Amino acid sequence: MLQVLPILAIFLSGYIFKRFRGDISDALVDFAVYFVFPVFIIYKIHFLEFDASILKVSFLGICAFTFGIVFTLIVTKIFSINKNSAAMIAISVAFGNTSFLGFAFVQTYYGEDALSLAIFYDQIATMILISIFAPIIISIAHEEQKVSFKQVIISIVTFPPTVAFVIAIISKLFVLPNIVVDFFQIISKALLPLVIFAVGMKFSLGFIHSKKRDIALTLLIKLILVPLSVYFLATMIFEVDLSVKVAVIEAAMPPMVLGTVLAVRAGLDKDLGLGSLGVGMILSFVTVPFLVWFIG
Numbered sequence: 292m293l294q295v296l297p298i299l300a301i302f303l304s305g306y307i308f309k310r311f312r313g314d315i316s317d318a319l320v321d322f323a324v325y326f327v328f329p330v331f332i333i334y335k336i337h338f339l340e341f342d343a344s345i346l347k348v349s350f351l352g353i354c355a356f357t358f359g360i361v362f363t364l365i366v367t368k369i370f371s372i373n374k375n376s377a378a379m380i381a382i383s384v385a386f387g388n389t390s391f392l393g394f395a396f397v398q399t400y401y402g403e404d405a406l407s408l409a410i411f412y413d414q415i416a417t418m419i420l421i422s423i424f425a426p427i428i429i430s431i432a433h434e435e436q437k438v439s440f441k442q443v444i445i446s447i448v449t450f451p452p453t454v455a456f457v458i459a460i461i462s463k464l465f466v467l468p469n470i471v472v473d474f475f476q477i478i479s480k481a482l483l484p485l486v487i488f489a490v491g492m493k494f495s496l497g498f499i500h501s502k503k504r505d506i507a508l509t510l511l512i513k514l515i516l517v518p519l520s521v522y523f524l525a526t527m528i529f530e531v532d533l534s535v536k537v538a539v540i541e542a543a544m545p546p547m548v549l550g551t552v553l554a555v556r557a558g559l560d561k562d563l564g565l566g567s568l569g570v571g572m573i574l575s576f577v578t579v580p581f582l583v584w585f586i587g
Contacts, residue, residue, distance in 0.1 A: 298395050299576050301484050305491025316492035323486050328390070329455030331482045332410055334475035336459035337467060339407040344534035348408045351521050351538035352389075352416020356424075358520040359384035362512045376505055379560040381428050383551065383567045384513040386421050387544035389413040390452065391486040392575065396540050398483060400583050401533060408537045414456050416541070421550055422448075429557040490572060493548075499566040509567045510545070514578040518543035522586055536586055543582050545571025 305316070339345075363384055367377035387393065390413045397409040448454075467475075499506055521542045525535040551564045 295396070295399060295576055295580050298399055298483075298487055301487040302491040302494070302572075302576070305488040306494050307491075308488070309492040314492050316489040319485060319489035319492070323391075323482065323489065325451050327478055327482050327485060329451045329458075330475050331479040332452055332455040333459040333462060334472075334479045335403075335407045335410055336456065337462045339463075344408060344532070345411050347529060348412050348534040348538045348541075349415040351525055351535065352412045352541065353420070354524055355387075355517050355521050355538070355542035356385050356416055356420050358517045359512060362516050362520075366508050366512065370504075370508065372505065375558075376502075376560045376563055378428050379554055379564045379567075380505065380509045380512075382425065382554040382559070383509050383546040383564060383571075384517060385424065385428075386417055386547040386550035387513065387541065388547050388572075389417045389541045389544050391490060391548075392572070393541045393544045395483050395487055396544075396575075396579050397537055400540065401536060405533055405537050408534050409541055410456070412538060412541045414453070417547065418450070418453055421547070421553075425550060425553055429554060429559065494572055495565070495569050499562075499570060502560070502563045502566050505560075505563050506566045506570055509563070510571050510574060513546060513567075513571060514543055514574055518582055519585075522582075531586065536583075539582060539586055540579060543575070543579055545575045 309316070360381060363377065363381045366372070367380060372380070389409070393413065394406055394409055397405050518539050522531075522535070522539045525531060525538065529535055546564070546568050548568065551568050555561045555564050
């Protein structure tokens with residue numbers, strides 16, 4: 292639990308800053324997404340040695356997505372949740388905040404060496420899958436406001452971290468000059484405090500009042516059932532190593548900001564989506580330390 296206190300302190304600092312000086316999170320997020328995050332990805336992937344752990348973490352990420360969808364179908368059926376809200380729950384539990392918050396938690400508990408595995412989880416189990424399945428989920432629930440595959444794919448392939456991921460893979464064919472490596476290393480160190488501070492600014496509980504039950508069900512699936520399912524599956528087929536632990540923590544991340552925004556723009560349940568986003572952020576500071584303790 293103590294390891295997460297610095298992250299929580301930065302998170303709360305962002306929230307307090309917003310209360311007194313205003314919300315500048317959009318500018319900070321743009322700076323992170325268009326500059327710091329791409330540099331960070333190139334730096335980490337360039338020096339990564341490809342092995343079976345990458346396939347393992349990617350496979351478990353796809354399993355986390357599958358578990359999320361299955362649990363959503365079961366819960367929404369039991370509680371007779373309408374199609375619009377059910378689709379928002381599916382988006383919320385299938386796609387987590389595996390980059391910003393995920394990287395912060397992984398680095399805090401498992402060190403910088405684990406971040407390369409987290410990057411592959413994020414790209415395979417989040418970015419690729421959201422480009423394929425988000426339009427399907429949204430279209431099924433809200434036929435009047437469909438989100439096309441083309442729109443989502445364009446937004447994903449032009450997303451700076453995705454472009455940086457491709458560049459990083461290509462960069463492994465070359466030797467980077469020391470001055471470039473030093474520059475990348477310095478910039479990369481700014482990622483964690485920058486994004487957590489910005490996430491703290493974005494935190495809000497203003498949408499929870501009318502959707503308490505559905506938010507609770509969404510976060511029960513996302514923060515508890517999915518990561519535990521990934522862990523128990525992994526124990527049956529793999530040795531529990533660093534890649535498994537990274538996959539479990541990434542699977543335990545609260546709902547993804549991009550996925551929620553896409554769903555809200557398409558007319559899905561706004562209060563449920565934004566409420567799950569806000570409450571999930573703060574609850575993750577309790578559930579993640581528990582999971583880290585549980586998996587050992």
